[in-house]
Amino acid sequence: MIEINLLPPKNLLSKKEAALRRRLVTGAISVSIIFLVTLASLLVIESYWDRRLTDISVQKQQLAAQFSADAAKAAQLVKLKNKLMGIRMVQTTRPDITAILKKLTDFRSIGGVTYALEEVSVNGNVSIKVNCQDQSAFNAYVDQITSPTTAKFFNNVTLTAMTLNADGTFNFDLTGQFDKSKL
Amino acid sequence: MNRNLIINMLLGSLIASELVAAVVVFPGKVNSILAMNEELTTTAKDVAGLKQATTYLNSLDEKILAGQVDRVTAVLPDEKKTSGLVTGLNDLAAASGVILKDINFSPGLIASSSGDIDVGSGVKAIPVGLSVSGELTSLTDFVSRVQTATQLLGATDLNYNLADNPAGGTVSLIVYYLPPQNGVTSWQSMPTISEADKKLLGTFSSVDLFTLPTPQR
Numbered sequence: 001m002i003e004i005n006l007l008p009p010k011n012l013l014s015k016k017e018a019a020l021r022r023r024l025v026t027g028a029i030s031v032s033i034i035f036l037v038t039l040a041s042l043l044v045i046e047s048y049w050d051r052r053l054t055d056i057s058v059q060k061q062q063l064a065a066q067f068s069a070d071a072a073k074a075a076q077l078v079k080l081k082n083k084l085m086g087i088r089m090v091q092t093t094r095p096d097i098t099a100i101l102k103k104l105t106d107f108r109s110i111g112g113v114t115y116a117l118e119e120v121s122v123n124g125n126v127s128i129k130v131n132c133q134d135q136s137a138f139n140a141y142v143d144q145i146t147s148p149t150t151a152k153f154f155n156n157v158t159l160t161a162m163t164l165n166a167d168g169t170f171n172f173d174l175t176g177q178f179d180k181s182k183l
Numbered sequence: 184m185n186r187n188l189i190i191n192m193l194l195g196s197l198i199a200s201e202l203v204a205a206v207v208v209f210p211g212k213v214n215s216i217l218a219m220n221e222e223l224t225t226t227a228k229d230v231a232g233l234k235q236a237t238t239y240l241n242s243l244d245e246k247i248l249a250g251q252v253d254r255v256t257a258v259l260p261d262e263k264k265t266s267g268l269v270t271g272l273n274d275l276a277a278a279s280g281v282i283l284k285d286i287n288f289s290p291g292l293i294a295s296s297s298g299d300i301d302v303g304s305g306v307k308a309i310p311v312g313l314s315v316s317g318e319l320t321s322l323t324d325f326v327s328r329v330q331t332a333t334q335l336l337g338a339t340d341l342n343y344n345l346a347d348n349p350a351g352g353t354v355s356l357i358v359y360y361l362p363p364q365n366g367v368t369s370w371q372s373m374p375t376i377s378e379a380d381k382k383l384l385g386t387f388s389s390v391d392l393f394t395l396p397t398p399q400r
Contacts, residue, residue: 012186017191021191031198032197038205038209039209039212042216043212046212046216052223053222056223056230059386060233063237064233067240067370070241071367073240074240074247074373075368076248076249077243077248077373077376078372079252079363080248080365081380082364083252083255083258083259084307085304086306087259088259088363088383089302089303089304090259090302090306090335090337091335094336094357095339096330096338097326097340098323098327101322104319104323105223115319118342118344118352119340119343120343155295
């Protein structure tokens with residue numbers, strides 16, 4: 001069967017234009033919807049965030065005011081903490097010659113020995129003028145301060161200016177160093 | 184001009200203008216939202232910190248806190264005060280059977296900071312010389328009491344001369360103090376009292392100077 005188109009060429013063009021129009025209208029509507037939905041979403045999110053930010057900022061201001069009202073208490077707390085830190089530091093680093101003095105007292109327990117002079121320093125150095133009433137007291141004393149047990153904490157022992165007096169007593173100067181970590 | 188063409192051009196222009204508007208408006212809005220989100224996160228953290236700080240402060244009893252501060256200040260005073268020290272050392276000496284003959288603060292050490300020893304962490308100390316008489320055993324006991332007294336003191340040297348009449352010597356001490364640190368307390372730097380702090384505080388059961396034999400070492 002033969003089809004004969006009797007319409008003029010102008011009508012054929014209108015069909016093409018109508019198709020283009022449809023595509024443009026569809027595109028315009030789609031783009032408009034996407035644009036408007038996106039814009040609305042962004043505005044809603046922005047507004048929500050803004051409200052939350054305002055709320056939380058107010059809360060922060062209230063808490064900051066509350067903290068400022070307690071500033072004196074906070075200052076006391078900081079002072080307490082600083083003092084405790086300082087105390088801890090001093091307790092672990094302060095000098096102490098008590099342990100050395102106790103050891104020196106132990107050394108004096110040997111009969112017949114007296115100290116004419118003692119000098120005790122925090123670094124462990126001691127300087128003693130010793131008087132022994134006789135040879136046996138001297139031997140006992142020297143044996144004790146040079147024994148392996150004593151040598152663990154008392155080193156660099158020197159005996160100088162040793163004098164044997166007419167009455168049979170001994171005088172000498174003793175210097176040495178205590179290792180405080182081993183006392 | 185053809186009417187259809189005009190309508191088509193208008194539709195095309197609408198699409199183009201919407202795209203241009205999207206390119207111009209959307210990045211600005213997105214950036215604004217991101218900035219707000221960041222600010223919100225920071226502010227939320229601040230609020231949480233402030234809440235914690237204020238709650239902690241509220242949980243502290245003002246009187247108890249003041250008492251604790253008094254106690255630690257007795258242990259580590261704010262300043263070089265000599266009055267309590269002289270009385271305290273005298274009491275300790277008497278308890279040990281030692282006679283305290285002289286207490287020597289080097290000239291200028293009290294009034295100025297020239298002779299201060301910087302111990303660290305803000306703690307300072309001044310040297311004090313004591314002239315004493317008594318048995319060596321008593322002196323040893325005295326040094327031991329000094330070392331365990333409430334106020335923090337350290338014995339650095341002892342010179343003892345049995346030949347002196349009466350026997351005695353000198354004891355070198357250092358006296359510690361912690362000057363108050365100035366500055367505004369912020370909630371960010373607000374400390375809390377730990378269990379270790381409470382334990383340490385428990386060892387200072389009195390505000391009186393030199394009355395505690397509690398060993399602190």
